Amino acid sequence: MTAKIRLGCSRENINCNEIARVVEEAGAAALTVHGRTAADMFRGNADWERISEIKSHLRNIPLIGNGDLDSAEKVVAAFDQYDVDAVMIARACLGRPWLFAQAAAALRGEPIPPEPTLPEQRDVMLKHYQLVVDRFGDEKGTVLMRKYACCYAQGKHGARYFRTHVAKVSTPEEFHSVVEEYFPLHDPKRESQDAESVSSAAGS
Ligand SMILES: Cc1cc2nc3c(=O)[nH]c(=O)nc-3n(C[C@H](O)[C@H](O)[C@H](O)COP(=O)(O)O)c2cc1C
Missing domain, CATH: 3.20.20.70 (Aldolase class I)
Structure with a gap:
């Protein structure tokens, strides 16, 4: 203990x-x-x-x-x-x-793996959701996961819309459809960083 x-x-x-x-x-x-x-x-x-x-x-x-x-x-x-x-x-x-x-x-002194891309993050969240539903059942698992799904979206462009909609889901169908429609998949900050690193790599 x-x-x-x-x-x-x-x-x-x-x-x-x-x-x-x-x-x-x-x-x-x-x-x-x-x-x-x-x-x-x-x-x-x-x-x-x-x-x-x-x-x-x-x-x-x-x-x-x-x-x-x-x-x-x-x-x-x-x-x-x-x-x-x-x-x-x-x-x-x-x-x-x-x-x-x-x-x-x-x-271990190894390079730190980069943050997953947003589609990869969404897939991790969906796997997390599946594990919660397997453990608690469809309804309880879906309701429990509302809060944690928001954590995955936090700080991302469009997180507010995702939060508003996911807060109301109570079935796996609703959960998946809200994720499909609203989970943030574009991060303007990251895209501009990526563009900068591509252009500086091209310039060097
Ligand atoms: C959702 C959530 C649930 C928590 N539940 C408990 C708990 O049951 N018992 C406890 O001692 N601390 C609990 N905590 C506090 C955390 O264990 C931790 O001490 C605190 O969040 C500080 O660590 P952090 O800065 O890494 O979040 C909880 C924290 C969060 C965010």
């Missing part, structure tokens, strides 16, 4: 070092720490210095650091700078599960 804690109840009442010792003595197999306090909710930044400090209060169990990791580079930096044994990623992986493959490559 593992445990997960925050730094404390508030920035004025940080007690994670003490709680870490209690958790280890109670027999936990590992400790995950989200570097915010309960009062912070999700405001501000996770305090990785505080997470790092906990390491010296644990005798044997692994310390898993958590908070604000949203890129392979940040994962590598977390291991390099903060002496954690593992990291946990929550929000950033919700619509970008390929982040794990990117982080794993970076940790």
Whole structure:
């Protein structure tokens, strides 16, 4: 059994070092720490210095650091700078599960795989949807997936239309038809970057 804690109840009442010792003595197999306090909710930044400090209060169990990791580079930096044994990623992986493959490559010292194209991202989302439906059934799975489908579209051109429509689906047919019609497949920012790299390659 593992445990997960925050730094404390508030920035004025940080007690994670003490709680870490209690958790280890109670027999936990590992400790995950989200570097915010309960009062912070999700405001501000996770305090990785505080997470790092906990390491010296644990005798044997692994310390898993958590908070604000949203890129392979940040994962590598977390291991390099903060002496954690593992990291946990929550929000950033919700619509970008390929982040794990990117982080794993970076940790092996290999080139970081690029973000999938938008059609590839849509296909990953559809596979995710299928797994959720297999697990929870058509209706519950479709309703559950409304929120996660939006994570895949987040930040993309047309995400708002997709969100508005996917929020109402309750059958696989409706889900697939909304994805077909509204899942964002064009990213003007990325297309202009691609065009720039093609023209600079052509110019060089
Ligand atoms: C959808 C969602 C559900 C979560 N559920 C839990 C939970 O049940 N228990 C928990 O300790 N933390 C929960 N969290 C918090 C995350 O585990 C994590 O500590 C927090 O999001 C910070 O990590 P991040 O910056 O990588 O998102 C949840 C977060 C999200 C986004």
